[in-house]
Amino acid sequence: MTNSTTYSVTVNGVTRELPSIQVGEMGRVPLVELLGDFEFTNAVADALVPLLPENAQVLLSVSTSSIPLAHAVSERKKLPYVIVRKKRRTYMRQPLIQEVPSMTLGVNETLWLDSRHATRLKGQQVVILTDVVVSGGTQEALAKLVERAGGTVCGYVSGFKQGDPRVAVQYLVELPKVL
Amino acid sequence: MTNSTTYSVTVNGVTRELPSIQVGEMGRVPLVELLGDFEFTNAVADALVPLLPENAQVLLSVSTSSIPLAHAVSERKKLPYVIVRKKRRTYMRQPLIQEVPSMTLGVNETLWLDSRHATRLKGQQVVILTDVVVSGGTQEALAKLVERAGGTVCGYVSGFKQGDPRVAVQYLVELPKVL
Numbered sequence: 642m643t644n645s646t647t648y649s650v651t652v653n654g655v656t657r658e659l660p661s662i663q664v665g666e667m668g669r670v671p672l673v674e675l676l677g678d679f680e681f682t683n684a685v686a687d688a689l690v691p692l693l694p695e696n697a698q699v700l701l702s703v704s705t706s707s708i709p710l711a712h713a714v715s716e717r718k719k720l721p722y723v724i725v726r727k728k729r730r731t732y733m734r735q736p737l738i739q740e741v742p743s744m745t746l747g748v749n750e751t752l753w754l755d756s757r758h759a760t761r762l763k764g765q766q767v768v769i770l771t772d773v774v775v776s777g778g779t780q781e782a783l784a785k786l787v788e789r790a791g792g793t794v795c796g797y798v799s800g801f802k803q804g805d806p807r808v809a810v811q812y813l814v815e816l817p818k819v820l
Numbered sequence: 821m822t823n824s825t826t827y828s829v830t831v832n833g834v835t836r837e838l839p840s841i842q843v844g845e846m847g848r849v850p851l852v853e854l855l856g857d858f859e860f861t862n863a864v865a866d867a868l869v870p871l872l873p874e875n876a877q878v879l880l881s882v883s884t885s886s887i888p889l890a891h892a893v894s895e896r897k898k899l900p901y902v903i904v905r906k907k908r909r910t911y912m913r914q915p916l917i918q919e920v921p922s923m924t925l926g927v928n929e930t931l932w933l934d935s936r937h938a939t940r941l942k943g944q945q946v947v948i949l950t951d952v953v954v955s956g957g958t959q960e961a962l963a964k965l966v967e968r969a970g971g972t973v974c975g976y977v978s979g980f981k982q983g984d985p986r987v988a989v990q991y992l993v994e995l996p997k998v999l
Contacts, residue, residue, distance in 0.1 A: 660936065662911040672911055676887065676903050677937065679895040704884045705905070708855065709891040716858040724855050726884070727907075732841040732851055757839065758856065 646820050647671075652800070652813055655684035661820050668819040673773050673801050676706050685800040685813065686713035689770075692811040693718060694796040698765040701725065701783055703752065707772045710800060714770060722770075723761050725786060726753045737789050741782035754786050762792035773816075774799040777806030784808070825999050826850075831979070831992055834863035840999050847998040852952050852980050854888050864979040864992065865892035868949075871990040872897060873975040877944040880904065880962055882931065886951040889979060893949060901949075902940055904965060905932045916968050920961035933965050941971035952995075953978040956985030963987070 647658040648671035657678070659671040675682045693714075700722040702711035708724060715722040727750055729736065737754040767787045769780050774797070784794045802812040826837040827850035836857070838850040854861045872893075879901040881890035887903060894901040906929055908915065916933040946966045948959050953976070963973045981991040 664910060677901055677940075679891050679901070682891065683895070705887070705903075708884070708887040712858050712861065712888040712891055716862070722856055722858070724884075731843060761856075 648816065648820060650801075650814055650816070652681070653684040653688045655681050657681055659816075670803065670819060671816050673803075673816070674706070675709050675772050675800070679709070682709045682713050685772075686710055686717055688813050689714055689798055689800060690717050692798050692813075693768055694766070696766045696795055697768040699723060699762055699767045699792070700770045701762065701767050701787060702770045703727070703779060703783060707770065710772050711770055721761060723754075723758045725783060726755075727751065729753050730755075737786055739782045739786050739789075742776075742778045752782055752786060754790065759786075759790040762787055762790040765792045766795040767792045768795060769797045771799045773801045773803055774806045774808075774810045774812065775804040775818075777808040777810070780806065780808050780810065827995065827999060829980075829993055829995070831860070832863040832867045834860050836860050838995075849982065849998060850995050852982075852995070853885070854951050854979070855885050858888070861888045861892050864951075865889055865896055867992050868893055868977055868979060869896050871977050871992075872947055873945070875945045875974055876947040878902060878941055878946045878971070879949045880941065880946050880966060881949045882906070882958060882962060886949065889951050890949055900940060902933075902937045904962060905934075906930065908932050909934075916965055918961045918965050918968075921955075921957045931961055931965060933969065938965075938969040941966055941969040944971045945974040946971045947974060948976045950976075950978045952980045952982055953985045953987075953989045953991065954983040954997075956987040956989070959985065959987050959989065 646661040661669040662672045703725045711722045733755040735756040739752040769783045797810040799812045803816040825840040840848040841851045882904045890901045912934040914935040918931040976989040978991045982995040
């Protein structure tokens with residue numbers, strides 16, 4: 642491992658030294674990793690629950706890194722959650738398809754929402770939940786999917802903010818964009 | 821939604837009507853969906869915990885559908901977990917790369933294990949944990965990654981068995997391969 646710089650964050654009493662990674666030509670950025678860390682995931686979920694809009698009925702998130710957080714917030718609020726996929730699966734029928742520009746991969750990504758799950762958003766107040774918000778591009782694409790599915794976005798919530806997103810997101814910790 | 825056939829399963833008192841899906845020319849098969857269902861995920865996790873080998877030190881699973889289950893089992897056993905990815909991420913450094921044949925997609929898939937996470941398996945007794953085992957191909961590929969990372973596989977655990985896997989897997993519920 643060549644990364645020597647870390648960035649310390651504490652959420653609800655749980656501290657992690659985030660590794661820093663080289664992303665394109667942006668320089669070194671701290672990397673949030675909830676995947677593989679139930680203790681940190683649960684701390685972030687506990688802290689996010691009070692930020693959810695009162696009228697939220699469904700949580701919408703996207704694979705992959707936000708999945709444990711979506712599970713943990715769903716469990717705490719006893720609200721259903723839906724995960725949008727980044728790959729078409731053969732079992733999907735008439736999926737909603739939405740393009741999103743990705744900062745991490747440096748190329749456009751495609752979001753896939755199976756029609757069976759789109760129906761779970763219809764007529765519902767939906768919170769868009771992610772581990773990290775950067776440009777807001779992913780959140781905007783998720784919002785478009787909510788509208789197309791017949792739901793209403795009632796808020797955006799994210800554990801971490803790393804940049805200046807184009808949407809108004811409730812978050813816990815602001816991370817530097819470059820270390 | 822054109823699926824009319826469902827298959828009922830009960831785990832630890834939680835019952836779900838699994839939708840059936842058309843998979844290639846195999847016919848209709850029941851689809852397990854833990855993603856988006858914290859209650860069923862937790863029921864499966866509760867039931868799986870007693871099946872874990874006593875000497876387990878780390879859980880290894882693979883994205884995407886098994887992630888909530890890995891989180892929930894990890895949380896209950898207070899054991900760390902590692903998720904192998906199906907897509908290379910730009911932050912990966914010297915990842916271990918492993919091919920696996922996929923029944924679901926009908927094409928080979930590639931598994932990616934970042935070197936930072938591979939080190940978490942080194943010298944450890946590792947349980948391979950999945951939501952569903954079918955042919956055992958994914959489990960074999962995960963086992964190869966454990967060996968290459970310097971760990972030892974101490975067992976295979978899966979919520980559901982759907983077919984005749986080539987590896988000995990502890991599971992909770994056997995599902996019909998075709999309805």
